[in-house]
Amino acid sequence: RDFEAFHALGRGPDDVVLGTVYQSRSPTATNPYAGVIYALSPRYSAYLSYADIHEPNFRLRRRNGAPLGSMNGVVIELGMKSEWRDGQLNGAAAVYRIRQTGLPDLDPLEPESLVDGCCYVRSGTNRSEGIDLDLNGSLAPGWLIGAGYTLNVNHDNDGLPLSYQTPRHLLKLWTSWSLPGRFSRFTLGGSLQAQSRNGRSGILCGVFQADGLCNVVSLFEVEQGSFATLDLRAEYQLSQNWRAALTVE
Numbered sequence: 001r002d003f004e005a006f007h008a009l010g011r012g013p014d015d016v017v018l019g020t021v022y023q024s025r026s027p028t029a030t031n032p033y034a035g036v037i038y039a040l041s042p043r044y045s046a047y048l049s050y051a052d053i054h055e056p057n058f059r060l061r062r063r064n065g066a067p068l069g070s071m072n073g074v075v076i077e078l079g080m081k082s083e084w085r086d087g088q089l090n091g092a093a094a095v096y097r098i099r100q101t102g103l104p105d106l107d108p109l110e111p112e113s114l115v116d117g118c119c120y121v122r123s124g125t126n127r128s129e130g131i132d133l134d135l136n137g138s139l140a141p142g143w144l145i146g147a148g149y150t151l152n153v154n155h156d157n158d159g160l161p162l163s164y165q166t167p168r169h170l171l172k173l174w175t176s177w178s179l180p181g182r183f184s185r186f187t188l189g190g191s192l193q194a195q196s197r198n199g200r201s202g203i204l205c206g207v208f209q210a211d212g213l214c215n216v217v218s219l220f221e222v223e224q225g226s227f228a229t230l231d232l233r234a235e236y237q238l239s240q241n242w243r244a245a246l247t248v249e
Contacts, residue, residue, distance in 0.1 A: 029054045044082045051075040053100055060104050063119040073100030089137035100126040124157035142178035167195040187235040199223035
């Protein structure tokens with residue numbers, strides 16, 4: 001699929017990238033969406049949502065010349081939201097699942113026919129699922145917090161990561177605390193961000209022919225390992241208009 005996208009590009013004068021213009025029409029489609037919220041108590045609410053995915057595919061074709069057809073899918077999300085301290089502290093938790101079908105795969109009967117969007121079959125499936133956790137607001141007088149965690153697991157039709165650029169784990173935490181009593185001029189705080197490894201891969205054209213088509217294709221892959229950053233901050237109020245702060249990252 002990446003090579004097909006490159007094949008449609010050429011180069012003009014002064015290295016201007018030229019592209020092929022495709023004209024097509026997608027039939028009218030209806031994408032159902034439904035959501036329901038149920039109040040479990042004055043503090044807790046549960047919700048469930050459903051949505052259809054519809055993505056037209058204008059250019060790719062089958063062996064008989066017919067358009068390949070649109071890609072479809074379903075998004076389902078189940079979650080809970082809550083509030084404490086009269087709405088000063090809010091939390092949310094959600095689980096979701098996304099499934100997209102009808103993605104283009106090379107036609108096994110025409111494996112070498114990558115010419116003018118031919119030939120493909122609708123057999124690919126993308127899957128993505130995970131959880132989201134969130135907490136923000138005031139834990140106590142003078143104590144603020146913002147925290148979130150995301151887990152995402154995604155796979156393409158071959159069982160490989162659909163989005164290798166998306167880390168599987170992502171954690172963000174921020175807090176600020178204004179000290180009480182005689183230390184009220186001081187505010188302490190910090191933030192933490194941590195994520196698992198991610199990367200990117202693809203296809204590049206190393207050499208273009210005179211007619212603008214790609215002559216030498218090369219693969220690339222880059223990866224960033226897991227990492228975490230920590231910021232610590234101390235602040236002192238000198239007067240009504242002036243504050244001094246020290247931050248260590």
